[in-house]
Amino acid sequence: MSKLAVIGGTGLSGLGDQNRNNRQVIETPFGLPSGALVETIINGKNIVFLPRHGEKHTIAPHRINYRANIWALQALGVTHIISVAAVGGITPDTMPGYLVCPDQIIDYTYGREQSFFSDDFSAAKHIDFTYPYNQELREKIMTASKKRGLDLIDRGVYGTTQGPRLESGAEIIKMAKDGCTIVGMTGMPEAALARELNIHYACCALVVNRAAGLSDSLISMSEVEKIVKVGMSDVKLILRDIIEEY
Numbered sequence: 001m002s003k004l005a006v007i008g009g010t011g012l013s014g015l016g017d018q019n020r021n022n023r024q025v026i027e028t029p030f031g032l033p034s035g036a037l038v039e040t041i042i043n044g045k046n047i048v049f050l051p052r053h054g055e056k057h058t059i060a061p062h063r064i065n066y067r068a069n070i071w072a073l074q075a076l077g078v079t080h081i082i083s084v085a086a087v088g089g090i091t092p093d094t095m096p097g098y099l100v101c102p103d104q105i106i107d108y109t110y111g112r113e114q115s116f117f118s119d120d121f122s123a124a125k126h127i128d129f130t131y132p133y134n135q136e137l138r139e140k141i142m143t144a145s146k147k148r149g150l151d152l153i154d155r156g157v158y159g160t161t162q163g164p165r166l167e168s169g170a171e172i173i174k175m176a177k178d179g180c181t182i183v184g185m186t187g188m189p190e191a192a193l194a195r196e197l198n199i200h201y202a203c204c205a206l207v208v209n210r211a212a213g214l215s216d217s218l219i220s221m222s223e224v225e226k227i228v229k230v231g232m233s234d235v236k237l238i239l240r241d242i243i244e245e246y
């Protein structure tokens with residue numbers, strides 16, 4: 001049986017009716033996840049929600065216990081994860097307010113625990129990561145956004161930086177040359193860890209700013225907040241539709 005989870009990023013702190021939620025604190029061999037896992041029933045479907053940065057958004061991207069998060073979701077029987085992320089746009093089409101469903105990743109992070117098998121490795125544990133995202137789940141995101149008439153770019157390369165600072169202008173020029181179309185701080189190792197546990201994983205990214213050096217002004221957090229507010233309500237619509245069909 002399949003079970004869906006949503007990992008919420010900046011601006012998405014829950015899904016359903018807070019009163020009908022069942023919160024579970026799950027301890028894993030890798031420590032505690034970012035917060036309690038919240039099981040919600042939406043349209044008769046049992047959905048798990050995890051706030052990636054913690055319930056009060058106090059965990060920085062490089063401090064997130066990605067291993068505990070993914071492990072805990074699997075412990076609850078989760079088979080599919082939709083990861084929601086706020087990102088910067090690098091290519092001219094990735095303007096603030098657009099949604100992107102990336103199909104590739106480049107990892108620029110360092111010092112994060114990359115594997116469940118670090119202390120217990122064997123050749124068999126090298127996962128195939130040619131296509132980091134699950135195509136079936138990506139299609140669900142694309143279909144739902146089309147149905148709602150939302151602007152979604154149906155492919156992209158998610159460059160994951162270490163954060164928590166934003167990038168320098170030169171870093172963004174380098175990333176654009178590498179082929180990155182969007183930039184965020186939490187895409188990895190989350191996607192790879194899900195693959196290690198055979199959990200189907202896809203990302204719905206909301207562009208909340210032009211990446212560093214690509215607009216006439218500096219990145220303004222108050223502008224970002226405005227885009228997040230509107231954009232995440234679109235993301236919630238998509239998620240509800242996906243859950244309904246699930």
Ligand code: HPA
Nearest residue numbers: 086087088183184185211
């Ligand atoms: N860079 C990295 N992460 C981000 C950005 C950005 O411009 N915007 C939102 N998350």
